[in-house]
Amino acid sequence: MLRKLRMGQIKSAIGLILFCAVLGIFMLCNTGASCITALMGAKPLPAEAEFSDLVGQYVSIEVQYPVDEYMETTKTTKVNGVSTGTKTDRSSWLALDEDQEICFSVEIPYKRYDEMVDQANAFYDALEQDKELPTTGVKVSGTLEILDGEDLGYYNSLARQMDLDSDETVYHISDGMIHGEKLSNVYGITGLGSIFVLFTLFILVKTLQDSPKKLINAYLAANPSVTMEHLESDFASANRQGNVYIGRKWTFSPKLDKLILDNSQVIWVHTSSRRYKQNITYFVLWEMLDGSTLQADQSSENQCTEIMQSYNQFSHIVTGNSPEYAYLLKNDKESFLNLKYQTL
Secondary structure, eight states: OHHHHHHHHHHHHHHHHHHHHHHHHHHHHHHHHHHHHHHHOOEEOOTTOOGGGSTTSEEEEEEOEEEEEEEEEEEEEEETTEEEEEEEEEEEEEEEETTTTEEEEEEEEGGGHHHHHHHHHHHHHHHHTTOOOOSOOEEEEEEEEEOOHHHHHHHHHHHHHTTOOOOSSOEEEETTEETTEEHHHHHHHHHHHHHHHHHHHHHHHHHHHSOHHHHHHHHHHHOTTOOHHHHHHHHHTOEEETTEEEOSSEEEOTTSTTSEEEGGGEEEEEEEEEEETTEEEEEEEEEETTSOEEEEEESOHHHHHHHHHHGGGOTTOEESOOHHHHHHHHHOHHHHHHHTGGGO
């Protein structure tokens, strides 16, 4: 009995454990390293640093001399598949680095657009009025990357318009992003992955702690007149339906929180289902004399029906899904008990 119930517990939990573990580890593998990098903070780019040595690292730099915007990225918001509008999401700029004597690319969230415009105006005003160039700038932090593809084409087009030398390699920093992922997404996915891993450990520990022997010993302690031999004998002759073993005196199932219920305390057995998107979960429910409800999910609606009908052998138990039963139990329990339980 204990071995079969233990195996049933493991089978019931293993699917959820594997799902949560795989999903959690996948999320952490994708963003965990980026999250650690973000928490450690961006490395300020020193004046003497070679950009080529820092590609792929999370860095910060003050953009003192922005030249002009070369590209805007838009974002379309949809509700139930229907577009609710398009707005500018990010803005890409060509900037000068006096220390490195190169041009580079920087991308900022559009909410910082005015900051960059103000910095560009300060830069151009200083040039036109022959004043000292700005010594501070717009601080951006992100992964240092090499610009390529269509973005590089727009960048080079602006560089030619401004009569700037176009370097063979153009370095690029996207503010608030690590390896192309927004920091909010990195933190969110890492946090969610951690929750899945912790939930996996919780289920595993709970499954190991709530062993059949421990739960049944607790039942025996609460019911001194019952012995392990009584339970073993009833389990051996029980009618098995799915993960439910229906004995003469007790019902056993690894799906039940306490593994065992006393058939003499059952007043109604019925079925239910719960839909989540495209998935449906089916349940057998036991209404108990003390007012509690116990339930165990099953693989199919037919399996639930077969388990419910197995209780027709008990003259004191109501079976079926009639709405009248639910109404009567809720509003007039005494009359419900008179249907069968109290008429023996």
